[in-house]
Amino acid sequence: MAGKPSIPKGTRDFTPVEMSRRNYIFDAIRQVFKTYGYQPIETPAMENLSSLMGKYGDEGDRLLFKVLNSGNFKDKLSDEQLIETAPGKLGTMISEKGLRYDLTVPFARFVVQHRNELTFPFKRYQIQAVWRADRPQRGRYREFYQCDVDVIGSTSLLNEYELVRIIDAVFKSLNLKVVIKINNRKVLTGIAEVIGEMQRITDITVAIDKLEKIGMEKVLLELEQKGISKEALGKLEPVLAMKGTDPEKIAFLESYLASSETGLKGIEEIKELFSFLCETDLKAETEFDLTLARGLNYYTGCIFEVKATEASMGSICGGGRYDDLTSIFGLEGVSGVGVSFGADRIYDVMLQLERFPARGEMDTRVLFVNFGEREVRFILPVLDRLREGAVATELYPESAKMKKQMAYANTRNIPFVALVGEQEMNDGVITLKEMETGEQERLTPDQLVDRFSEPLNLL
C-alpha cells in the first residue's frame, strides 16, 4: 500500500496522553452527574434517518452523515430516479440510517420509546460522540463529544437550580473559573410582546444577542432594516440601554413587562431561581444576561450559557428548559431541562491554562528492568503481588540493553524502575531507583509491595 495511512478529515485519533486528559474531564463530569442522582444511558450511533431529518433545520439536514443501505441499495429505484433525483433527496432514498447529530433528539426519541419503563422525573446523563459533516476548522470537528445532563417530567425550578449547582461543581472540580449566564426565553418573548412585534421575535432576539459585540446603535439599525417599526424600536431602546446589578435589571424588567403575562412569568422564574441560588455557595459567578438567546428552536424557559473567564473561548457549556421536546416523537406535555458540556472546548481551555495533572492516577508506577530469564522468574511473583494491589506495574518484555529499557521508562514517564540482577537475586532483594532523584533503595519483595501500597508514597 502506497503512502502513509490517514483518517477522514475532521476526525481524530486520541493517543494515550490525550486519552488521559480527556478521561480526566469525562471522569470529573461523570462524578458530578452521579452525585446529583443522574443515571447514564447510551443510544446507538446510527438512528433512523426519519428520526433525525427535519429536527435541525435545513442546515442540519445537510450536515447529517447518511449511512448507505447495505445490499442492493438501488434496486427499488428506476434509472430515471437515479439520474434525475437531486443528491440531497436521492441520499435519503438510498440511506435509511444516519449518524446522530446531537444527544438531544436521540434522548427525546429514547424517552418516548421507553416511556413505560422509565421512572419520572427521569434524570439522565449521556456522554457520547456526535457527527456533523461541517467544514472542519480549528476547534471544529466532524466527530466530537457531548456530555448532556437532563431531567424530564418535572417543571420545578429546583431542577434549574440543581443544573446550576452541577455546572458549578464540574468547573470547581476541573479548577476552571467560569461565569454562568442566565436568561429566560419568556422574558424575551415578553419584550417582543410589549413592543408589539411578537411575530418578529427571532429577529429581535438575534439582534439583542449581538448587543455586547456591536453596541446599541447598530442593533437598532439592524432591526430597522429588518422592518421593525420606529415605534417598536423606541419602546425597545430602554431595554437595550438597561444598566445595573442583577436585582436592578430584574426590577426594571418587572415593571417594563407589566403588560405581558408571559414576560412576568419569565421574571418570576428568574427570581425564584436566583432566590434558590442564594441558599448555596457557588464558586462560579452567576449573571442575569438579557442578551443571552441560544438557538430558539426548542427552549421555552430558563436558558444557561457558561464561559471560562481565564481564556478566550466561546461557550463551554449551555442549555435550558424545553416544554415540548418529545412532541416531535408524539409525546405531548412533558417538560424538561438540561445542559450540555462541550468536552472538546473544555479540553482546549484546560490545555491552554495547564490545568491537567502531570500524571494520570493509573499510569504505570514502576518498570521492572529485564536482565534475562532467570531474573524474570524471580520477578514474576513480585509483579503478581503488586498488580493484585492495583499498582500499575510493567516488566520490560525483552532483555534489551539497559539504556533502551531506561529510555522506555523515561519516555513513558514512569517514576520508578526496579532492578534485579545476579547480586539482588543472591541477596533476595530488589533495587528500587527513583528516576527523578536517582536515589536507590534495596528492598525485600515484602518491603517493595508495602512501599507501593501506602497511599502517601504513591507519588
Next chain:
Amino acid sequence: MAGKPSIPKGTRDFTPVEMSRRNYIFDAIRQVFKTYGYQPIETPAMENLSSLMGKYGDEGDRLLFKVLNSGNFKDKLSDEQLIETAPGKLGTMISEKGLRYDLTVPFARFVVQHRNELTFPFKRYQIQAVWRADRPQRGRYREFYQCDVDVIGSTSLLNEYELVRIIDAVFKSLNLKVVIKINNRKVLTGIAEVIGEMQRITDITVAIDKLEKIGMEKVLLELEQKGISKEALGKLEPVLAMKGTDPEKIAFLESYLASSETGLKGIEEIKELFSFLCETDLKAETEFDLTLARGLNYYTGCIFEVKATEASMGSICGGGRYDDLTSIFGLEGVSGVGVSFGADRIYDVMLQLERFPARGEMDTRVLFVNFGEREVRFILPVLDRLREGAVATELYPESAKMKKQMAYANTRNIPFVALVGEQEMNDGVITLKEMETGEQERLTPDQLVDRFSEPLNLL
C-alpha cells in the same frame, strides 16, 4: 408523527440498569489493563473506506457500513455509471468513509500513522463500538463493543504470559470461572508440513477445529472429500487420536513434528509459555488445545480462546500473536500479540449466572422528600454537604404526594429517604428512614453527613 419511534434493527439503547451492568464489566477490564501498564487509545468511528476494504475478506467487505459522501455525491459519475455499476462497486464510488468493523485494523493503521510519536513496545488498550451489517439475531448485533488489548513491537513470550495473566485477572475480578485454551499456529503449520499437505493448511485446520463436535471419523471423511491423500490422512490420524495431559500431548507432538522446523518452534513457544505460567497462581484453568484454530488470516504464533465453564456460550475472549499486521499499511517486521474481550457475550453470561452486584457503587443513596419550599430551603445546605462528600443524593423536585415520592425511591431502588417536615424544622433534625427495614432515626445535619461519610455505613 405517527407510530412509536424506533431504532435501526440490530442496534440497542442502553437503559440505566443496563449501563450500570455494562460499566461494571468495562471498569473491571479497564482496571486490569491499566494495572498491567497498557495505555488507552481511541480511533474515529469512521475510517477511510480504503483502510477497511479488503482487510476482512469478501464477506467483510459486504458487511461494512458505508457512509455516503456529503454534498453532491454523484457529480463525478456519468448516468451510465450510476445505472450500470453493481451496487457493491457503486457504493465505494459514492462513499469514501466506512464505520470501523473491528479494532484491530484501526489499531494497525494507528500504529503506522503515529509510529514516530509512539514508544515501542507499545502497549495499548481500546474499548469502543464496532459496526457490522450482519443479519441481526439473538446475541448478534450490528453495533457492539470490543475491548482489545495488544502489545506491538516485541516478540518476547512474556507478552503472551502477561495476556494470559490479564485474562485470568479480568475473569477473577468478574467472578466468572473460565478455561483458557492455548494453541500455536506454528504447530498447525508443522502438522500440515509433516503430512505433506502444506498447501491445504486451511482445510486441515478448519477440519481439526471440528474434532470435538463431529469426531475423528467425520473429520477424516471431510478431509478425504476435500482431496487430501490417504497417505497424508494416515499420518494425521495419530494427531487426531492424541490423548493425555498437556505435557503428554506436547511431548508427543515434539517427536511427531521432529522434521518440521516451524512445528518445533511452535512447540518450543508453547513450552516456554507454560513454563512461565507455572510461576504464577491462576484462578482460570489453562489447557493446550490442538483443535483451537481461530481465523487464520493473520495469526502466526500462540493463539488463545476463553470459554465460561458455568454457562453455554461461544468464546468470550480470544486472540493471538501476529507477525505482520501493520504490513497492510506499509510497515513491515513489527510483531504484536493481543486479545479481545467480547463485552456483549460476557454481559449475557454474567446476567444468566446473576453475577452482577445488586447496586451500583454510585447509585443514589438517599432521596430527600419534598414537602414544600420552606422545607426545601432547610434541606439545600445539607444536600450540598452530602454531595461535596460525593454521596449520591437527590431531592424530589416537586412537592408531590408522599406516596408518589416514596414510589420514586422504591422504583429507583434508593435505600434511604430523608424527611423534613414542620416538626423536624423546629427541632433542627432530619428523619432518616431505611427503606428495607422501615427503621427511622432522627439526626442533626452533622450526624446525617457523618452517617453517610463512613464507608461502612454506605449501603
